[in-house]
Amino acid sequence: xxxxxxxxxxxxxxxxxxxxxxxxxxxxxxxxxxxxxxxxxxxxxxxxxxxxxxxxxxxxxxxxxxxxxxxxxxxxx
Amino acid sequence: xxxxxxxxxxxxxxxxxxxxxxxxxxxxxxxxxxxxxxxxxxxxxxxxxxxxxxxxxxxxxxxxxxxxxxxxxxxxxxxxxxxxxxxxxxxxxxxxxxxxxxxxxxxxxxxxxxxxxxxxxxxxxxxxxxxxxxxxxxxxxxxxxxxxxxxxxxxxxxxxxxxxxxxxxxxxxxxxxxxxxxxxxxxxxxxxxxxxxxxxxxxxxxxxxxxxxxxxxxxxxxxxxxxxxxxxxxxxxxxxxxxxxxxxxxxxxxxxxxxxxxxxxxxxxxxxxxxxxxxxxxxxxxxxxxxxxxxxxxxxxxxxxxxxxxxxxxxxxxxxxxxxxxxxxxxxxxxxxxxxxxxxxxxxxxxxxxxxxxxxxxxxxxxxxxxxxxxxxxxxxxxxxxxxxxxxxxxxxxxxxxxxxxxxxxxxxxxxxxxxxxxxxxxxxxxxxxxxxxxxxxxxxxxxxxxxxxxxxxxxxxxxxxxxxxxxxxxxxxxxxxxxxxxxxxxxxxxxxxxxxxxxxxxxxxxxxxxxxxxxxxxxxxxxxxxxxxxxxxxxxxxxxxxxxxxxxxxxxxxxxxxxxxxxxxxxxxxxxxxxxxxxxxxxxxxxxxxxxxxxxxxxxxxxxxxxxxxxxxxxxxxxxxxxxxxxxxxxxxxxxxx
Numbered sequence: 001x002x003x004x005x006x007x008x009x010x011x012x013x014x015x016x017x018x019x020x021x022x023x024x025x026x027x028x029x030x031x032x033x034x035x036x037x038x039x040x041x042x043x044x045x046x047x048x049x050x051x052x053x054x055x056x057x058x059x060x061x062x063x064x065x066x067x068x069x070x071x072x073x074x075x076x077x
Numbered sequence: 078x079x080x081x082x083x084x085x086x087x088x089x090x091x092x093x094x095x096x097x098x099x100x101x102x103x104x105x106x107x108x109x110x111x112x113x114x115x116x117x118x119x120x121x122x123x124x125x126x127x128x129x130x131x132x133x134x135x136x137x138x139x140x141x142x143x144x145x146x147x148x149x150x151x152x153x154x155x156x157x158x159x160x161x162x163x164x165x166x167x168x169x170x171x172x173x174x175x176x177x178x179x180x181x182x183x184x185x186x187x188x189x190x191x192x193x194x195x196x197x198x199x200x201x202x203x204x205x206x207x208x209x210x211x212x213x214x215x216x217x218x219x220x221x222x223x224x225x226x227x228x229x230x231x232x233x234x235x236x237x238x239x240x241x242x243x244x245x246x247x248x249x250x251x252x253x254x255x256x257x258x259x260x261x262x263x264x265x266x267x268x269x270x271x272x273x274x275x276x277x278x279x280x281x282x283x284x285x286x287x288x289x290x291x292x293x294x295x296x297x298x299x300x301x302x303x304x305x306x307x308x309x310x311x312x313x314x315x316x317x318x319x320x321x322x323x324x325x326x327x328x329x330x331x332x333x334x335x336x337x338x339x340x341x342x343x344x345x346x347x348x349x350x351x352x353x354x355x356x357x358x359x360x361x362x363x364x365x366x367x368x369x370x371x372x373x374x375x376x377x378x379x380x381x382x383x384x385x386x387x388x389x390x391x392x393x394x395x396x397x398x399x400x401x402x403x404x405x406x407x408x409x410x411x412x413x414x415x416x417x418x419x420x421x422x423x424x425x426x427x428x429x430x431x432x433x434x435x436x437x438x439x440x441x442x443x444x445x446x447x448x449x450x451x452x453x454x455x456x457x458x459x460x461x462x463x464x465x466x467x468x469x470x471x472x473x474x475x476x477x478x479x480x481x482x483x484x485x486x487x488x489x490x491x492x493x494x495x496x497x498x499x500x501x502x503x504x505x506x507x508x509x510x511x512x513x514x515x516x517x518x519x520x521x522x523x524x525x526x527x528x529x530x531x532x533x534x535x536x537x538x539x540x541x542x543x544x545x546x547x548x549x550x551x552x553x554x555x556x557x558x559x560x561x562x563x564x565x566x567x568x569x570x571x572x573x574x575x576x577x578x579x580x581x582x583x584x585x586x587x588x589x590x591x592x593x594x595x596x597x598x599x600x601x602x603x604x605x606x607x608x609x610x611x612x613x614x615x616x617x618x619x620x621x622x623x624x625x626x627x628x629x630x631x632x633x634x635x636x637x638x639x640x641x642x643x644x645x646x647x648x649x650x651x652x653x654x655x656x657x658x659x660x661x662x663x664x665x666x667x668x669x670x671x672x673x674x675x676x677x678x679x680x681x682x683x684x685x686x687x688x689x690x691x692x693x694x695x696x697x698x699x700x701x702x703x704x705x706x707x708x709x710x711x712x713x714x715x716x717x718x719x720x
Contacts, residue, residue, distance in 0.1 A: 018248045021284035028279055046255040046269075047248050050289050053269060054276035067259040071267040071293075 013040040021047035095119040107155040117146040134192035141196040163198040261305040263296040354684030404439040428478035435485030451562040463500030494584040502576040505531040536560040599676040601650035606712040613662040665719035
């Protein structure tokens with residue numbers, strides 16, 4: 001389970017695949033204003049990133065992946 | 078037109094001309110290191126300028142040409158003739174694209190192919206490699222440079238920019254573009270941009286369609302970045318970014334140059350010249366004033382004359398200054414001709430060596446501007462109808478390559494342009510025949526024309542000797558357009574042709590269009606002005622020397638019979654009879670014609686205003702001028718009157 005909702009935080013954990021994009025849209029629609037926790041994210045599919053860039057939720061945590069931490073998290077600020 | 082483009086059209090063409098001139102020097106002296114340096118600088122600066130406009134192919138071509146020159150510079154090697162020709166070919170292509178840009182704003186559709194061909198002709202050029210080294214700098218590169226300015230300013234080495242536009246359906250195939258980008262080495266900047274400029278709302282988003290473009294900068298070499306995208310080369314654009322993008326060392330030189338010269342709107346100079354013309358006329362009013370004063374106080378009259386002389390001197394100095402400002406070298410007008418000749422010759426499968434001389438000669442801007450069209454037409458005509466096909470030339474015992482020369486020289490108040498070819502020449506009998514067939518002239522009348530007059534039939538509207546209207550010359554514009562354009566500049570054109578040996582067109586144009594030197598003549602008690610540049614000579618002959626010929630009169634001048642017409646009769650005023658006849662000889666229709674006048678008066682240098690109002694419709698009158706005493710002088714157009 002890559003997309004997990006915990007109160008006002010949506011956790012994206014492990015390897016997020018293309019299919020997770022649809023789940024993320026639903027989660028964001030059901031929890032407007034929820035923040036995204038990326039601290040356990042190992043990989044982020046572009047399909048998921050597109051949803052985050054469109055929805056612009058607040059972002060928490062720094063992913064393990066060096067590439068994501070250095071170049072992708074900044075894009076969502 | 079936007080300012081930037083306008084500036085580029087001027088400066089870009091200057092740079093092309095500079096490089097072309099340097100290459101011409103190198104053709105004659107391949108060891109001239111200064112010329113290689115100068116050509117290199119011009120092409121380098123030009124490459125920077127074209128980058129601002131949608132001229133990707135131009136930038137690639139210039140980059141390739143610059144490399145060749147740079148190698149020659151470093152190795153202190155000589156450029157061989159083939160290399161110089163190849164670089165000239167590159168400049169020709171650029172010149173044409175500058176024309177395209179001016180005409181429609183976009184390069185012709187064949188630009189990519191032309192660029193590839195031009196680059197391929199350069200020695201050591203690998204078209205594929207140059208494609209990678211300097212691909213078209215697209216809009217995205219400029220946007221990226223803007224966006225990542227901070228990163229770029231900190232960069233000390235070259236960076237590689239990339240733009241990856243994944244296929245919209247790529248998610249279905251299990252691809253993850255972000256994972257691909259994660260494989261790019263040494264990323265220093267990254268951006269994920271929405272296709273179309275803005276992200277959809279959460280409600281609109283389709284999670285199965287890729288709507289992103291990924292752009293970034295890498296510190297790795299182009300090859301390494303390309304390797305990361307090797308699976309999807311068609312979805313990726315890569316462009317090298319030089320370090321310190323803001324630093325442009327050349328700009329120092331450019332600024333220094335700009336301070337030394339000033340570009341001024343020609344209309345302002347015209348206004349200045351107009352005002353000066355009025356001043357000259359106003360000063361002329363002193364003369365009758367001094368005459369009136371003579372009757373009252375001779376001292377006062379003398380002082381008035383002294384003041385008049387002082388103002389006249391100052392005005393004429395000023396006048397010379399303004400005229401000089403309007404003088405421009407012929408070179409910018411003529412510099413496009415060599416390229417046109419090469420193109421026309423190539424399209425007709427002919428070989429032509431074209432040379433020009435005297436292009437540094439300075440003429441009034443109006444003349445320089447008005448000269449290009451008629452010259453181009455004559456040159457086109459010379460290549461198309463003058464120069465024969467290589468095979469025919471060899472059969473005739475000539476070299477396979479035809480020669481066309483354009484010589485400009487100063488001749489008193491006029492400039493003389495001679496366009497000569499060593500082609501087939503014009504057969505006067507054939508011209509007579511064609512003109513008669515086309516119904517432009519009766520057969521009998523045609524037979525009576527001298528060869529020189531028969532050749533002038535080619536200037537008749539509706540005349541075209543080409544059996545088939547060719548792509549090159551047949552554009553619905555005949556040689557009559559040349560005559561009209563030359564007339565408008567108050568010039569004359571003459572043809573000399575020797576069948577089999579070639580043809581010469583002689584254009585005589587006034588060098589200074591600002592004011593006109595007039596000879597004042599008296600006819601039937603009235604005074605008229607005649608432009609000096611229309612007068613071949615003035616002579617006095619005994620009235621008895623005039624012989625009746627046919628319905629008119631003629632006289633012998635310098636061993637040639639010249640028809641004599643009465644200017645009084647032509648103007649419809651009473652004719653006086655004098656013991657000695659004063660003749661004004663002019664050229665009309667290529668022949669000398671003498672016109673009788675009652676007397677010659679002074680010469681004046683004055684501003685002639687073109688006819689307007691009721692005068693506009695009067696044939697034989699080009700305009701009018703104000704004399705110092707306030708009288709209006711009609712200025713005659715002798716060739717038109719004598720025609």
